[in-house]
Amino acid sequence: MSDQEKSAILSGIEMGIGTWSWGDRMIWNYGNGYDYEDIHQAFNSAVDFGFRFFDTAEIYGQGRSESYLGNFMQGSSDQLVIASKFMPYPWRLSSGSLGKALRASLKRLKLERISLYQMHQSFPPVKIDTWMGQMAAVVHEGLVQAVGVSNYDLQQTLQAHNSLIREGLRLASTQMEYSLLNRRIEKTGLLDLCKEQGITVIAYSPLAMGMLTGKYTPGHPPSGYRSTKYPSGFLKKIMPLIAEMKRIGLEHEGKTPAQVALNWIICKGAIPIPGGKNPRQIEESAGALGWYLTGDEIKTLDDLSDRILEN
Numbered sequence: 001m002s003d004q005e006k007s008a009i010l011s012g013i014e015m016g017i018g019t020w021s022w023g024d025r026m027i028w029n030y031g032n033g034y035d036y037e038d039i040h041q042a043f044n045s046a047v048d049f050g051f052r053f054f055d056t057a058e059i060y061g062q063g064r065s066e067s068y069l070g071n072f073m074q075g076s077s078d079q080l081v082i083a084s085k086f087m088p089y090p091w092r093l094s095s096g097s098l099g100k101a102l103r104a105s106l107k108r109l110k111l112e113r114i115s116l117y118q119m120h121q122s123f124p125p126v127k128i129d130t131w132m133g134q135m136a137a138v139v140h141e142g143l144v145q146a147v148g149v150s151n152y153d154l155q156q157t158l159q160a161h162n163s164l165i166r167e168g169l170r171l172a173s174t175q176m177e178y179s180l181l182n183r184r185i186e187k188t189g190l191l192d193l194c195k196e197q198g199i200t201v202i203a204y205s206p207l208a209m210g211m212l213t214g215k216y217t218p219g220h221p222p223s224g225y226r227s228t229k230y231p232s233g234f235l236k237k238i239m240p241l242i243a244e245m246k247r248i249g250l251e252h253e254g255k256t257p258a259q260v261a262l263n264w265i266i267c268k269g270a271i272p273i274p275g276g277k278n279p280r281q282i283e284e285s286a287g288a289l290g291w292y293l294t295g296d297e298i299k300t301l302d303d304l305s306d307r308i309l310e311n
Helices: 036-048 060-072 097-109 128-140 154-166 190-197 225-229 232-250 257-267 279-286 295-310
Strands: 053-055 081-086 114-119 144-150 171-177 200-204
Touching: 036 060, 036 279, 060 097, 081 097, 097 114, 097 128, 114 128, 114 171, 128 144, 128 154, 144 154, 144 200, 154 171, 154 190, 171 190, 190 200, 232 257, 232 295, 257 279, 257 295
Parallel strands: 053 081, 081 114, 114 144, 144 171, 171 200
Antiparallel strands: none
16 A cells, blocks of 8 residues: 555554553553553663554453553653554443543543544444544544544445544544564455555564464463463464564564564555554564565565465
């Protein structure tokens, strides 16, 4: 997807930083192995490497992710593109619930206006058209620059897009899980729809929660939630893909499997948002920029990925 096709708010951005792990104890075990100072240094490192797009959400770390980001970017927020998300819990039924949540997010982020505000999920009973109407209201109020969605399927994305058009706006982005180990947006036609309509695709979990880094093996599996999502039997299946990513990396001045995996997403026209809990992880992600896989390399990775996902 060319910059001309991307939403203006995300034009020129090839990669961002996801902040799901910032303050999150449930999945990422914040406070055990990394702390506030680590992620503060990660933020500073990201800015130094030229990253200017940061994605967060009101539910990440129960608001800590937004608060930490707000603390870190004091004095530099005008150069950054900040995205957050609204979770439409079933009990958020009132017409002012989105605006109230947005103002709470803005307070934590220490911002007067946010670059991109996204629906985090699509839950009943409130209809998508109703939520898009509330999104349009906060845009017209000057609190939000652009509207996005997250975890919406093809039909839901199209409905949100058409609803915003009726409000005189357009859908800027859709955020979905997308990686060599999860290509549902290709198979369902969502990626093609977004290219046709100029909707930017933001790819979360681009490294499949670390599975594509080469760090984990059948003999050295991850722990906690990730061990449930990616059991040792699955790790055995992905070893040929990891080996090929290592080989391809050597053809590009020693790039790592993680850098190859991120570059693959960029070559697909999406914006990956890998996490960053420390400066080392930020530097690793930055190494995926400034070069591109060849067409043959992309096809090879596609084929290996297909074999994994089809079995």
